[in-house]
Amino acid sequence: MATYKLQVNGKTLQADVEPDTPLLWVLRDHLGLVGTKYGCGIAQCGACTVHVNGGATRSCVYPVSAVGNSQVITIEGLSEKGDHPLQLAWDEVDVAQCGYCQAGQIMTAAALLKKTPKPSDEDIANTMHGNICRCGAYHRIREAVKLASTKA
Amino acid sequence: MESVIKNSRRDFLKMTAITGGGLVLGFNWFNVEAAPVIVSDAALAGNIGFNSYLSIATDGVVTIMSPNPELGQNIMTSFPMVVAEELEADWTKVKVLQANLDNKFDRQLTGGSGAVPHSWKLLRTAGATAKAMLIQAAAKQWSVPESECTASLGYVSHRSGKKLSYGELAEAASKLSVPTDVKLKDRKDFKLIGSSVRNVENKKIVTGKPLFGLDFQREGMLFAMIQRPESFGMKLKSVDSAAAKAMPGIVDVVSFKNNVAVVGKSTWQVMKARKLLKIEYEKEGDIESTDDHNKLFLSLMDSGTATVRRKEGDVDAAFKNAAKVVKGEYQCPFLSHSPMEPMNFFAHVKPDSVELAGPTQTPARARTQVAQLLKVPEDKISLELTRLGGGFGRRLNNDFAVEAAELSSIMKAPIKLIWTKEDDMTGGTYRPAVRYRFEAALDASGNMTGYKLRGVGINAGNSTRENNFPSGSVDNLLIDSVEHKSPITTGAWRAPITNFLAYAEQSFLDEVAVAAGKDPVTFRLELLEKAKKSPAGPVRYDVDRMIGVIKLAAEKSNWGKNKNVSQGFSVYFSHASYVAQVAEVEMQGSMPVVKKIVAVADCGQVVNLGGARQQVMGGIVDGLGHAMYSKLSFKDGAAQQRNYDSYRLIRMKEIPEIETHFVDNGIDPTGLGEPALPPTGGAVANAIFKATGKRLRSQPFAELDVFKTVI
Numbered sequence: 001m002a003t004y005k006l007q008v009n010g011k012t013l014q015a016d017v018e019p020d021t022p023l024l025w026v027l028r029d030h031l032g033l034v035g036t037k038y039g040c041g042i043a044q045c046g047a048c049t050v051h052v053n054g055g056a057t058r059s060c061v062y063p064v065s066a067v068g069n070s071q072v073i074t075i076e077g078l079s080e081k082g083d084h085p086l087q088l089a090w091d092e093v094d095v096a097q098c099g100y101c102q103a104g105q106i107m108t109a110a111a112l113l114k115k116t117p118k119p120s121d122e123d124i125a126n127t128m129h130g131n132i133c134r135c136g137a138y139h140r141i142r143e144a145v146k147l148a149s150t151k152a
Numbered sequence: 153m154e155s156v157i158k159n160s161r162r163d164f165l166k167m168t169a170i171t172g173g174g175l176v177l178g179f180n181w182f183n184v185e186a187a188p189v190i191v192s193d194a195a196l197a198g199n200i201g202f203n204s205y206l207s208i209a210t211d212g213v214v215t216i217m218s219p220n221p222e223l224g225q226n227i228m229t230s231f232p233m234v235v236a237e238e239l240e241a242d243w244t245k246v247k248v249l250q251a252n253l254d255n256k257f258d259r260q261l262t263g264g265s266g267a268v269p270h271s272w273k274l275l276r277t278a279g280a281t282a283k284a285m286l287i288q289a290a291a292k293q294w295s296v297p298e299s300e301c302t303a304s305l306g307y308v309s310h311r312s313g314k315k316l317s318y319g320e321l322a323e324a325a326s327k328l329s330v331p332t333d334v335k336l337k338d339r340k341d342f343k344l345i346g347s348s349v350r351n352v353e354n355k356k357i358v359t360g361k362p363l364f365g366l367d368f369q370r371e372g373m374l375f376a377m378i379q380r381p382e383s384f385g386m387k388l389k390s391v392d393s394a395a396a397k398a399m400p401g402i403v404d405v406v407s408f409k410n411n412v413a414v415v416g417k418s419t420w421q422v423m424k425a426r427k428l429l430k431i432e433y434e435k436e437g438d439i440e441s442t443d444d445h446n447k448l449f450l451s452l453m454d455s456g457t458a459t460v461r462r463k464e465g466d467v468d469a470a471f472k473n474a475a476k477v478v479k480g481e482y483q484c485p486f487l488s489h490s491p492m493e494p495m496n497f498f499a500h501v502k503p504d505s506v507e508l509a510g511p512t513q514t515p516a517r518a519r520t521q522v523a524q525l526l527k528v529p530e531d532k533i534s535l536e537l538t539r540l541g542g543g544f545g546r547r548l549n550n551d552f553a554v555e556a557a558e559l560s561s562i563m564k565a566p567i568k569l570i571w572t573k574e575d576d577m578t579g580g581t582y583r584p585a586v587r588y589r590f591e592a593a594l595d596a597s598g599n600m601t602g603y604k605l606r607g608v609g610i611n612a613g614n615s616t617r618e619n620n621f622p623s624g625s626v627d628n629l630l631i632d633s634v635e636h637k638s639p640i641t642t643g644a645w646r647a648p649i650t651n652f653l654a655y656a657e658q659s660f661l662d663e664v665a666v667a668a669g670k671d672p673v674t675f676r677l678e679l680l681e682k683a684k685k686s687p688a689g690p691v692r693y694d695v696d697r698m699i700g701v702i703k704l705a706a707e708k709s710n711w712g713k714n715k716n717v718s719q720g721f722s723v724y725f726s727h728a729s730y731v732a733q734v735a736e737v738e739m740q741g742s743m744p745v746v747k748k749i750v751a752v753a754d755c756g757q758v759v760n761l762g763g764a765r766q767q768v769m770g771g772i773v774d775g776l777g778h779a780m781y782s783k784l785s786f787k788d789g790a791a792q793q794r795n796y797d798s799y800r801l802i803r804m805k806e807i808p809e810i811e812t813h814f815v816d817n818g819i820d821p822t823g824l825g826e827p828a829l830p831p832t833g834g835a836v837a838n839a840i841f842k843a844t845g846k847r848l849r850s851q852p853f854a855e856l857d858v859f860k861t862v863i
Contacts, residue, residue, distance in 0.1 A: 025420040034367040035360015039492050040573045044796035075360035082359040091354040094762050098224030099357035100492040100541030128804045134492045134542050135224045136773025138804045
C-alpha cells in the first residue's frame, strides 16, 4: 500500500492503494468518481477513458503509480455545469441508448477536439473507432462530435 | 369500486397532511382491468394496493413513475410521453422517476419488445383521466360547463380567457370522484406522440452520474468476484486459496456450488487475488468443442430425431413433381450478449430481510429466485432497479443476482458481486448455434409448391418459427427441428431465434427467387398474395402489413433502379412488428463493402420518433455487426473468445449509412426493441450475392472467402 496524492478534476485527492492499481479502480472504488466506466479491463472498449494531461487515456490499464502530478480529468470534471459543447451536443443529438459507454465516448471526443478543433469526418472516425458502443449508436456519436466541433 | 374510491379518499387525506397538497393518481396500468383511483403519497402507493401512478404537485410538476427496467430501449422517455400526451401536460414540467420492484406491477420486465404495446391504452387512460379531473375542477371553480373548458400545456382555459394551471387545480381535482369513461384523443391531435423527445436521463448520462448497477454503493459493502469452471461440463473438485487469502484487502475466500468467491475491500484487490487461486476441476458432463458441433450439425441434419413444428399438404408429392428443387444450408455460431456493463449485483442478506440492487431485465423473477434459494418470503426482499448498461437478453437471467445473494448470506455482509468481461464471455447463456437446411420445390412457372425447413440447434429448443412467413403461402410445407442438449448454457439473445433464422430464411428465399427467375421483391409479393387469397393453413402474421413494408422499402430504396450498386432485400416479422430492409453493397477492388441500408418499419403508432429511429438504427448496427464479425467458439468446453480483443464487435468505421422510414397506419404500437435486427443479415448477404455471385452460408461473414481477398 502507498499513499497517492492525485490531481483529479482540479482538486488534490488522496488514495491509499497498491501501486499497480489501475487509475479506473482508484477513481471508482476509492475516490467515489463512478462516471468512468469499467468495460473490458484491457483497453479495448474505451469505456474507461479519462484525460491525463489532456490526452485520452484508458484508465483500466493505467497504474496509479504512473499518474504522478499529472492532471487527471474525468467525465465529472469535464465541465463545471455539464455544459461542455460535447455534453450539450450529446443531448441535442440524443445519442445515448443504454448510456454506459458514453462517458468514455465523450472523453475520447473531448481530447480530439482539444487537439483538432475542426476534425474531418475521417479524423472523427479514426479517433472514435477505438470506443465500442454495444447499442450501435455510432451514427449519432459521429453527428454529435461534428455538431460540438461547430459550436466550440 | 365505490369502496375502493372511498378508501382511496381517506388515503388522499393522509397525503395532504404529508405533502401539503397536489393530485396523486394511482393507475393499475399494467393490468387489463385498469381502475384509476386516488391514492396516497407516492412512497405509500405500493403498500396500499396500487401499482404505479402520476402525481401533480401544487407547483405544476408532473411526476411519472417508470416501472420497467431501462436498458437503452428508452422506456423512461416513451412511457411518460404517452401519459403526458393525454394529460396535455407541459413536457418541460414532467419529471420521470425509475420505480423499484413493486409486487403489484403486472409486467415489470424488459424483454420481448412488449412494454409499449402492453401498456399503450392504460397509459393513455391514466393521462386522460387526470386531465378530465383537472377540467372538472376548473369548471366547478368558475361555475361554467366543462364543455366550455379546454386543457393545454399544463393549463385549463375557459373560452372567456380565464386560465388556471394544473398545479393550482391539482388539490381541488384530487377531491373529485374519478371518472371511468374518459375519452382518448384522436391521433390526429397528437402533439408529443410521434414527435422526437430526448432521453430524460441524458443530462445524468453525459455528466457521469451514478446510474448503473456497477455504480451502486453501500457503506461497508464488500467486493466479490467468483471463479467459475472455465469449461462447460466441469465441476469444482478442490481449492487451494491460501495465496489468495494472504493478499492485502482480502476478507475471505469461500466456495459454494461450483463457485470459488474471493471477497475483499476493493475491486482491484479481489481481481488480483483471484488470479492466485489454485483450483482443480473434474468432469461432470460432456466436454464439447466447436469441431464436435460442426460434425453433429451434419449428422443430426439427416439422422436426428426431429420434432415436427408445422405440416401442410403433401410435401413428398410436391418435391417428386417439382420442375426444379432448390436446397440451401446456413449456419450461425454461438454469440455472447456482451453488454458494455459487465454482470453485477448488490445483495445484503440480513437476519430478517434481504436488500437487492442492480441491473436485471426481470426483477420479479430475481426476487423469486432469491426467495427460493434463501427460503425467505418474497415480501421480505426489496429490489432497487438501477439503469442497465445494456441487456440484449443476458440480464433476463439472474444468475449473478442469485450468486450475490448466496454469497451475502454466507459472508453475512453486504456484497457487491462483479463479473469481469472474461467471466461474462466465458460464463454462458449464449445465443445458441444453429444450422438450417431449406428445400424448395418449384413448378414449371417458378411457383413455390413445396417448402421444407429443418433446424438443428444446440440448446436452441425450437430453432424455427413455424408460423412465420412463408408458412401460409406454400401449399405443401414441412418445418421441423432437431435439438442437441449440451452443457453449454444458452438463453434469449435480442430477437431470440429470429436473429439468425431470419438471415438464413431470407437468404434462402433469395436463392429460390433467383432459381425461379423472379425478382426477389416480386417473388415475395406473389407468395403473400397467395397467403391472402388461398392460405395454406393458418396465417399468423398480417399479410397486408408485410406487403406494406415490402412495397415501401422497394420504393424508398429505388429497388432495382440504381445499377451502380448491388441491392439485397429482406423482410421479417417478429415481436408483432414488420421490418423490410434493402442493403446496398459496392465493390471496392475485390472486396464487398456495405454502403447503405434502407429500413422500413411497421411498428404501428410510433411513440417517440427519435427513440424509434435509434432502435431501428441500433438494431441494424447490432444485426450487421454480429453477422459480419462475431462468433464464440469452443475448445474442450471452454469459450475461446474471452474479451473484446478476440470477440469482435462492430466499430464506427464499419457502419453503413442507414435510412429509416416508418409506416404511418394508425395501428396501436406493436414493439420496436428487437424487430429491426433480424432482417439485416439477410439483406446484407443478398446484396453481397448480387455483387459477387457468392452465397454467404455462415456467420460471421468476415471469415468467408468473399472477404478474404486482400486488395
